[in-house]
Amino acid sequence: MSFRFWRSKRSEDLDDEIESHLKMAARERMERGESSAQAEISARREMGNIGLVKEATRDVWGWRWIADVAQDMRYGLRMLRKSPGFTAVAVLTLALGIGANAAIFSILDPLLLRKLPVRNPDELVLVHSSGSMDPGGMQSYNGSDDTDFVVYRDNNHVFSGVMADGEMQYYQVTRDSQTNSVRGETVSGNFFTVLGVHPFVGRLFVPDDDRDSAGSAAVVLSFDYWNREFHADATVIGKIIPIRNVPCTIVGVTRPEFFGVNVGSSPDLYLPLGDKPHTHWVTVFGRLKPGVTLAQAKPDLEAVFQQVLAQSSVPYIERPGSMARLVLTPAARGLSDLRENFSLPTRILMAVVGLILLIACSNVANLLFARGAARRKEITVRLALGAGRWRLVRQLVTESALLALMGSAVGLLVASWASNLLVGSLSTEHYHAVLNAGLSGRVLLFTAAVLAFTVLLCGLAPALSATRVDLSQDLKTQTVGMNRSVSRLRGGTLNVVGQVALSMTILAGAGLLLHSLFNLETFDVGFDRNDVLAVTFNGSGQGRTPEQINAFYDELVERTRNLPGVRSASISSYSQTTAEMGLNVAVEGHAPIPPLESHVFFNTISPRYFETMGIPLLKGREFTSQDNGNTSSVAVINRTMARHYFGEQSPLGRRINFDTGRKWPTMEIVGVVADSKYNDLRESATDFIYVNRTQMRAFHPDTNIRGVLDVRINGNAQMLASPIRDALRSLDSSLKIMSVRTLREIIDESLHDDRLIAALCGIFSLLALVLTCVGLYGTLSFSVVRRTNEIGVRMALGARPGNIFGLVIGQGMRLVILGLVIGAAGALASASLLAKLLFGVKGADPVTFVGVSVVLMVAAIVACYLPARRAMRVDPMVALRYE
């Protein structure tokens, strides 16, 4: 304010000074005999361009740019207010482009870039082991035992501290006679000190907390949980809450920004690991002593790793698979399952929104080009009056900067909403994603950079073009300059081709993902995913003899079968969608093979299981009720296993045994069933063996009643859920029913990530398509306005409306097809990036490419239609008078 005041005061002074100069010059001329009017004119002429003299003088005051910027802003705002339609479209377009970028970056940054909020995160190292069982390419953290952790902690010479992070589990917490399930993480007593984090209130763990004292333990609450459940009441420190029925003393609360070491999840509370050996699987982290590099630390830790192996509880047979060698990984960014799953998709999405920003910028640039053309007269006059070209360019760029600024403001609003939505959609029923997304300072900084880029991209070229005028020519032209229109039009058409190409690339990518998702959803998983309900139950069999337990299962299946709408029912230990248990097998008459290759997954099932699941029986027979503890043990294997061991020979009648220390009967193979997917739809076929439940229990009696009741149904699954629950309860009211879900629901959850990524890419591709159509529409409309005169002449010379319509559509579609070809080439080139996410689709999938081309063409025709119709309706009389 004071600056502006000072500035205007000096400007007035300068006006006075120049005025006095002119007066004195005029007076002197009058004294020499000129008339007063003549003298004044001569004095002015002598001085030249008064405005420019003043401006040149004001220049030397310095700080001119501030005044100029302020003036430009005022002027720019006035111009934008004058054309609200243009402003709205431009701001909205930029808001979508910038907002999408800010939103994706707000996820990408905490997930992939940000370091843990702990002291010197770069010193942290993840200490783990790996072996041949690791899935290729994936980072895996083969858990260490808690005793391994102690060995690492006490025997290394390179870490200033070693701590352990246990698994996240659900704990029952009782408060005010209400029991809630909360997420808790067990951590070593030195967890917080090694990380170098401080409490918000109270204290964090100390090594002594690991000492189990008479069934009581300390607990540290997360800030969020404390805030949510205890209303940020600092007096809860010292209080005792029962966790899993163990009284725990609340000792402190972590700081708000601290979320542990797992990016993407955040425990509600931390519990001490305790000192009972072999009770927890943990992840071990070390903090390097200052100045020690990872390479320097390696030899020392290799020696410690040998000590770890010497005491490890992992059987030797398993070691080549998981403990073959020590792996040290820098852990400044912590661990993250979420990162593993979403690293590639997030990068792809970032690239996609980058392309969308390009499309948005090119749209706004188009609008600005058109505006520049409309303002040609004004600009020409200003240049003729002596305005500097750079000054005008600056003013026009300021206008685009204002647009971009408003776009960013709206975009950030969109982003903050979208960011929350995105984090929310990362969670599933069984995975709660917690990510410090939202609009952090880093996101704002990123947005500022995007904004600057946007201004350069969409503001500079139109400003340069608008001010490139030929004074003598353009002053004479009365309307929207016909001259030079060719080159300017070319700019617009180039933009359209570019936009179509970018859209095509994004659309093709989204199309491939959608096609892949469709494949995943309709893929033959080897069983019937639609009509099978999996009911997981768990209870105690206490007080029952093994015979009674068997009778219980038989009764359960019988009752379920008799429910209306049920076609068949069976019981298995695990759901068909989770291959949990694996063992090594030995086949009689087959040369011994290494343990890793003789690994099979297995499930124990009751009769009519395959019928219930809809798994085709290829050879032999299913289990029947005649297979029981008194008859010889039988097994069914899948096709892959049959091929693996028996090639083209029939496996029926061959004998097989589990290669474990435990006593197990030799089983006769009585059937071969088709392969199915067990864990993950993307897994390759693996060996699988089905064992008879009744026979297995005869060898390994289970005192608990637990398993999965598989029910094949007719019609609505939800309708049957409650009768089945009732049937279970009526048999044993103490039975816990964990879940009642169709296999489709279970599989769908495993497809959650695929669906999310496909949906996001789909939404973004739609956005790209809309922006492109708007751009196409704008360019063609502008071209029709420019060619009004020409169209009039054509019509006067006998062109029919249909010809004109075809002319405009043809002009548009030529550009679209050119862009389409370029975009398809771009999509083909970048499809390899998607390869890892695709299922059953190749990068160069003709169906997808043709499909999205058609979508794009149809949308483009719609965009061309309106301008073409307008051109068709041009009245030749009006048009000819138009210039």
Add this chain to the structure above:
Amino acid sequence: MKERYQNQIELLQGTLDMLILQTLQWGPRHGYALSQSIRTNSGEILKVDTGSLYPALHRMEKQKLISAEWKVSENNQRTRVYRLTVKGKKQLVAERSRWSQLSDAIAGVLNPVKSEGDA
């Protein structure tokens, strides 16, 4: 844009500053009087363009070589009058000596003295 406002006879870089300082030595003057003095004293050869004069005056004021104040002239005309500061006087001495060195040197080049070496 600025090149359009250079003088008809191009003044060497910094010359205008020296001329202004020199002219102000005779006493405080306003802008118009300054330009007239320079013109008359140069025998109507040096025309100082207002587009160069005022920026120069304001710049020199900022550099504290001259100071300015508002005065009312004999015709009851409010004018801005410039005067030399101490710093400006020192600057004038320095510029004059630099100028005379320069003009001697140029004169030497233009009118070489026929000397011993020439045969």
